[in-house]
Amino acid sequence: MKMKIKKRITFLLMVAVFTLLASMNASAKTHRETKGVPFWSWNEYHVYSGPASGISKVKSSNKKVAAVATRKGGTGVEVYLKLKKPGTTNLSYNLKKKGKTVTYKIKLNIYKNPFKTLKVGNTNYKSQFSNGDYSTLMKGRGKVKIKLRKGWKVKSIKVQEGGKWRKLKKGEKVDIENKHSLRITLKNTKDRFTTEFWIWGGGF
Numbered sequence: 001m002k003m004k005i006k007k008r009i010t011f012l013l014m015v016a017v018f019t020l021l022a023s024m025n026a027s028a029k030t031h032r033e034t035k036g037v038p039f040w041s042w043n044e045y046h047v048y049s050g051p052a053s054g055i056s057k058v059k060s061s062n063k064k065v066a067a068v069a070t071r072k073g074g075t076g077v078e079v080y081l082k083l084k085k086p087g088t089t090n091l092s093y094n095l096k097k098k099g100k101t102v103t104y105k106i107k108l109n110i111y112k113n114p115f116k117t118l119k120v121g122n123t124n125y126k127s128q129f130s131n132g133d134y135s136t137l138m139k140g141r142g143k144v145k146i147k148l149r150k151g152w153k154v155k156s157i158k159v160q161e162g163g164k165w166r167k168l169k170k171g172e173k174v175d176i177e178n179k180h181s182l183r184i185t186l187k188n189t190k191d192r193f194t195t196e197f198w199i200w201g202g203g204f
Contacts, residue, residue: 029100034107036193037083040131045081045108047093052077054096062089065110086112088191109191117147118184120176125199134198140176144168148186155185155194160204176201 037045045066048055058079060066065087071078081091091106118125121142128135146154157168160181174180182199 030103030105032105034109034191034193036188036191036195037108037110038133038195039083039086039110039112043083045083045110046078047081047091048077048079048095049073050076055079056094058091058093060089060091062087065089066091066108081108083110086110107191109188109193111188114149114152114186115146116149117145119145120174120182120199123176128199129197133196134200136200136204138177138201140174140201142173143171144174144182146184151188151190152186153189155187156183157185158183178202 047058047068055077058068060068060081065085066081066083066089069080069082071080079093081089087110089108089110091104091108093104095102095104113126113130115126115129118129120140123137123140125135125137125140128137144157146157148154158165159168159172159174160183161179165183168174168182174182176182176199179202181201181204184197184199185194186197187194
């Protein structure tokens, strides 16, 4: 009789534990991703805006690259990262959504201008991308010449003509001033994210 009671108690305890674990898994989720963040002049990465109670446990693993900062906004708070220099950091925080807690774990690759050389004919576009992802410098006629920093590769180059985008042909000459725009897609080979850069010209 005592043995049956012990087995029943053990069974009930196991059911309670599994029920607790199931409820924890239902109420707490983890979101993981890798992002590329450009290191531009404003040097901030937005994390959250809203009630202070909606976010907690905000951490940056590499404070020399990016440090957590806050600003009060009305009745709420804005949480952001102050970007200090190019590099990598792991951002983590908890966010409440409809009564459930979601844990975010985001690897941030904070990169500087990936171009070593970017020319259209004799016109140099490299400096155009030190503080942005697009250029409206409507100059340059000729072939597109690109050299990248280590850790990057060209995924695609597309040219816009007549309102339509198509793949740029090898050795093709373009006319940014009068009729073409370019969309250059780069891939970071280490963290495997992609980013786009635009040269808006006469075809815009």
